[in-house]
Amino acid sequence: MTTQVAPIVGPSAPNSLLKIQKATIKKQLLAAEFSEQLTLEAKPREFTMQGSELVHPDLERCFAQLVPHFCLLTEQLVEHAEYEAAAGYWPNYENTNELPEHFETYEVTGIIMGSKNGVTLMGKRTLSSSKVLNMTSQYVSFEPVPEEEVETDVWHYEHAGRLETAVLDAIAEIEAALRGKCSEVGKQLDLFDAEQNKEEVIAEFGEVTKNFPATKKRRAKRIGE
Numbered sequence: 001m002t003t004q005v006a007p008i009v010g011p012s013a014p015n016s017l018l019k020i021q022k023a024t025i026k027k028q029l030l031a032a033e034f035s036e037q038l039t040l041e042a043k044p045r046e047f048t049m050q051g052s053e054l055v056h057p058d059l060e061r062c063f064a065q066l067v068p069h070f071c072l073l074t075e076q077l078v079e080h081a082e083y084e085a086a087a088g089y090w091p092n093y094e095n096t097n098e099l100p101e102h103f104e105t106y107e108v109t110g111i112i113m114g115s116k117n118g119v120t121l122m123g124k125r126t127l128s129s130s131k132v133l134n135m136t137s138q139y140v141s142f143e144p145v146p147e148e149e150v151e152t153d154v155w156h157y158e159h160a161g162r163l164e165t166a167v168l169d170a171i172a173e174i175e176a177a178l179r180g181k182c183s184e185v186g187k188q189l190d191l192f193d194a195e196q197n198k199e200e201v202i203a204e205f206g207e208v209t210k211n212f213p214a215t216k217k218r219r220a221k222r223i224g225e
Helices: 057-064 067-073 081-085 160-178 184-205 216-224
Strands: 015-026 029-037 045-050 106-113 118-126 132-136
Touching: 015 057, 015 160, 029 160, 057 106, 057 160, 067 106, 067 118, 067 160, 106 160, 118 160
Parallel strands: none
Antiparallel strands: 015 029, 015 106, 029 045, 106 118, 118 132
């Protein structure tokens, strides 16, 4: 899945084309495998990146929107009357960004993009014992279903269109993260820590100034004095 040419944040090039292959979030840090083309004619370059800044809340929300699909694809939760009678199985994103209560123990931790326009979701479920069950969903293709297969028993994910929209949103935020978008909270904490460390050094050793060594001529003059 490829994004359009767009300006990047950083010194590598004024424009580039990114293609995300895999992306995961662990402890609010993004890790990604992707290729980059500096021009449409250039040969793609492969990269693996481990982020060091906290991801932006927009990216976390995009991953959260994949949770209902993850639960269906791993057959952990199904759409049934119990959810419909309450708030419904699917979140109402128009009113809130929060997931319904029945998704509390689930989390999507990553996506793997297929070479033929599809996706595999990675995630986990926190059990009542507080242990974590890691799971990988079955692959979902976003390609149109051929007419001859509509009447067969070949499995197709009925919410593939809805999933594709959510994945495209996530891809856009992953690309933004690779181009420099991150949490302002992380930046503020880094600045606070730096200022705090500076204050602690001054309190213990006093203000630090640069003292340049005297030249040989000055040293000789001082000895003669």
